[in-house]
Amino acid sequence: xxxxxxxxxxxxxxxxxxxxxxxxxxxxxxxxxxxxxxxxxxxxxxxxxxxxxxxxxxxxxxxxxxxxxxxxxxxxxxxxxxxxxxxxxxxxxxxxxxxxxxxxxxxxxxxxxxxxxxxxxxxxxxxxxxxxxxxxxxxxxxxxxxxxxxxxxxxxxxxxxxxxxxxxxxxxxxxxxxxxxxxxxxxxxxxxxxxxxxxxxxxxxxxxxxxxxxxxxxxxxx
Numbered sequence: 346x347x348x349x350x351x352x353x354x355x356x357x358x359x360x361x362x363x364x365x366x367x368x369x370x371x372x373x374x375x376x377x378x379x380x381x382x383x384x385x386x387x388x389x390x391x392x393x394x395x396x397x398x399x400x401x402x403x404x405x406x407x408x409x410x411x412x413x414x415x416x417x418x419x420x421x422x423x424x425x426x427x428x429x430x431x432x433x434x435x436x437x438x439x440x441x442x443x444x445x446x447x448x449x450x451x452x453x454x455x456x457x458x459x460x461x462x463x464x465x466x467x468x469x470x471x472x473x474x475x476x477x478x479x480x481x482x483x484x485x486x487x488x489x490x491x492x493x494x495x496x497x498x499x500x501x502x503x504x505x506x507x508x509x510x511x512x513x514x515x516x517x518x519x520x521x522x523x524x525x526x527x528x529x530x531x532x533x534x535x536x537x538x539x540x541x542x543x544x545x546x547x548x549x550x551x552x553x554x555x556x557x558x559x560x561x562x563x564x565x566x567x
Contacts (some may be wrong), residue, residue: 351397357384364419364426366450369393372426372457374414376407379431386413388428388457390450405448405457410434416478418487424450425460425501427487429475440468444475445489447501463503465489465496481522488520488527495520495529 360375376386386407392400410433417428425447432442447460466473477490487500497507515531
C-alpha cells in the first residue's frame with residue numbers, strides 16, 4: 346500500500362528545505378532567495394496533527410539581503426537544528442559569509458533563536474551556498490558542503506573537527522554517515538573511492554576520486 350500524501354500550499358513562501366525536529370513538528374526554510382523578489386526569507390516551525398494538517402507555531406525572519414535556508418538538518422535529541430543560509434551580498438563580498446547556523450527551539454515552541462554560526466565556504470565564492478547539511482547519528486558531528494568544499498564540524502559549537510576537503514573535480518551532491526565512515530557523494534566525474542575513514546562515491550566508472558584521506562584528516566568516527 347502506498348503511503349498517503351497530503352498537499353499543503355504555502356502561498357508566497359517557496360520552500361527550499363525542511364526537516365522534522367520531532368515526530369509531530371517540522372521546520373521549513375523558504376522565501377524569495379537572494380533575489381529582490383519582495384518575498385521575505387524565513388524559517389517556520391509547524392505542528393503536524395494526526396490527520397496531517399499543518400499549524401504554524403512560529404517563524405523567524407532572516408535579515409534583509411540574506412539568502413533563503415537552502416538545507417536543514419535536525420539534531421536527533423536536542424531541540425535544535427542547523428541550516429545553510431548565506432549572508433547578504435555585501436557581507437559575501439567582504440568575505441564574511443556566516444553560512445552555517447545553529448538554531449534552537451524554545452520549550453513552548455513559540456520562538457527560534459540563533460546560536461553558533463560559522464563560515465565554511467571559500468571567500469569570494471558569491472554563487473556558492475551550503476547545499477549539504479548532515480548530522481551524524483549521535484549528533485556529535487556535522488558535515489556541511491558547498492559545491493566543492495566539505496567541512497566536518499563539532500556540534501553544536503561548530504568548531505572544526507577535521508581538516509576540510511576540497512574536491513577539485515565534480516560537484517558535491519550529498520554526505521552520509523555510517524558507524525565508521527563519512528561518505529561523500531559527487532555528481533561528476535563518475536567514480537567511487539573507498540577509504541577506511543572517507544568514502545567518495547560518484548557513480549558509473551571505477552576510477553578513484555583524487556581526494557586525499559587519512560586518519561589525520563577525518564579521524565575515525567565512533
